[in-house]
Amino acid sequence: MTKADTSYFHTSLDSSGDLDPERFLLEVDSQFRSPELKEEVRWRLNVLTDISAMPDLLEASTALRTRLTQIFTAGGDEMTVLSRLKELTEVPGNDGKPLDLRRFLKRTRRTYSESEYRAILGKKLENTRVQLENLLLFYPDAEGDLQQLVKALQDLQTLMLDLGRKTQDVKDQEDKLRAGPVFRKYEELKSRFLKDWLARFGNIPDAEISGLTPEEIQKLILEHQRHQMTALLRTKIRPVDTDMTPHLSLHDTLEGEFKDPEFWKLANSHVKSGFRQWVLAAIQAFGMLKGQRYAFFQSESDKDQYLLFGLGVSSIPTIPGAPIVMVPYIKPFARKAGYLLEIRKRELGDPKEYHHELMHYVMPFLYAFDQLKEFRVSRDLIQYFNGRY
Numbered sequence: 001m002t003k004a005d006t007s008y009f010h011t012s013l014d015s016s017g018d019l020d021p022e023r024f025l026l027e028v029d030s031q032f033r034s035p036e037l038k039e040e041v042r043w044r045l046n047v048l049t050d051i052s053a054m055p056d057l058l059e060a061s062t063a064l065r066t067r068l069t070q071i072f073t074a075g076g077d078e079m080t081v082l083s084r085l086k087e088l089t090e091v092p093g094n095d096g097k098p099l100d101l102r103r104f105l106k107r108t109r110r111t112y113s114e115s116e117y118r119a120i121l122g123k124k125l126e127n128t129r130v131q132l133e134n135l136l137l138f139y140p141d142a143e144g145d146l147q148q149l150v151k152a153l154q155d156l157q158t159l160m161l162d163l164g165r166k167t168q169d170v171k172d173q174e175d176k177l178r179a180g181p182v183f184r185k186y187e188e189l190k191s192r193f194l195k196d197w198l199a200r201f202g203n204i205p206d207a208e209i210s211g212l213t214p215e216e217i218q219k220l221i222l223e224h225q226r227h228q229m230t231a232l233l234r235t236k237i238r239p240v241d242t243d244m245t246p247h248l249s250l251h252d253t254l255e256g257e258f259k260d261p262e263f264w265k266l267a268n269s270h271v272k273s274g275f276r277q278w279v280l281a282a283i284q285a286f287g288m289l290k291g292q293r294y295a296f297f298q299s300e301s302d303k304d305q306y307l308l309f310g311l312g313v314s315s316i317p318t319i320p321g322a323p324i325v326m327v328p329y330i331k332p333f334a335r336k337a338g339y340l341l342e343i344r345k346r347e348l349g350d351p352k353e354y355h356h357e358l359m360h361y362v363m364p365f366l367y368a369f370d371q372l373k374e375f376r377v378s379r380d381l382i383q384y385f386n387g388r389y
Helices: 004-014 021-031 035-051 055-073 078-087 114-138 140-161 167-179 181-201 206-210 214-234 269-286 351-370 379-388
Strands: 090-092 098-100 237-239 294-299 305-313 326-336 339-342
Touching: 021 035, 021 055, 021 214, 035 055, 035 078, 055 078, 055 090, 114 140, 114 167, 114 181, 114 269, 114 326, 140 167, 140 181, 167 181, 181 206, 181 214, 181 269, 214 237, 214 269, 237 351, 269 294, 269 305, 269 326, 269 351, 269 379, 294 351, 305 351, 326 351, 351 379
Parallel strands: none
Antiparallel strands: 090 098, 237 294, 294 305, 305 326, 326 339
16 A cells, blocks of 8 residues: 555544544455455454443453554555454453454354443444434435434433343343334335435446345445545545544534525525535535544645535424434635634634635535536536635
């Protein structure tokens, strides 16, 4: 691998947050062709997912993450990387003794303690909630079923957090939920999302997609994501794997409710629809498969320019149990003195100067996406933003 190829793994190594196994595997898949190498990565990532939920294995989890990222930041050809992976069979445990990773390979035979089971279930519940918010946005026709699942997840979490209840009661409730029609509907919608993704970004006919297995769908999506990332790099922008959850509040101008009258005063319905569709397409293509409500990009020609595509909450529902309404937005950033700084209205007093600054940071990304035929950026939006610039 070249130095550029290891940029994601350097980011993972330097980050203090959780490692995203799916994104890590996607990066490996985009750079290597060896099925054996990918399988060697996969089972170790599965082990990392398991032990990261176990408080008594915190040091082992950190050591495994570090070793995995170091293997790929060190560079080398496929045979070299594969050799390093095969040597990674042990990491130091919390007691200082070596922990054999291979003992976690037979996952179906693994017996968890009650505290481990509840910790793992808590992570599953959180992941499902994130997926639900995404599905509610893209499939409002299924809101009734999905809101039933939201309520069922709340009930299960309440039961899980009650340490006075037997763990077997929690497990029985989880099994009952998974076997029920509402959870099956949720699983069907997740599959539908993947198929819709392929139909749009892979340009594959519905008849062909309908005959694919889930494994074949995932494989095709990975291939098309590699193509998208390569195409983005040719247009001088790239996805950045940085935790942007602190920045998921709406932007004060570039948001889907169009509350800045000065900026949007000449925008017609085609411009506004084009803006919303651009944001949603970017998040669907690069964020949703990882369970995220955002996608983050960096300019390759000016590495101090960034753009976040996000989904934010415009207001908290006043009716208990009412669905949260998500609003698409974009948020430009500049890196100054080592910090990511938002381009915000209050930093620039003159509205004309502020709007020009916004467009200066947005336009390179708009042009880059416009060169990707799968995104079909609105002509009306491009013309409007050009006029603002």
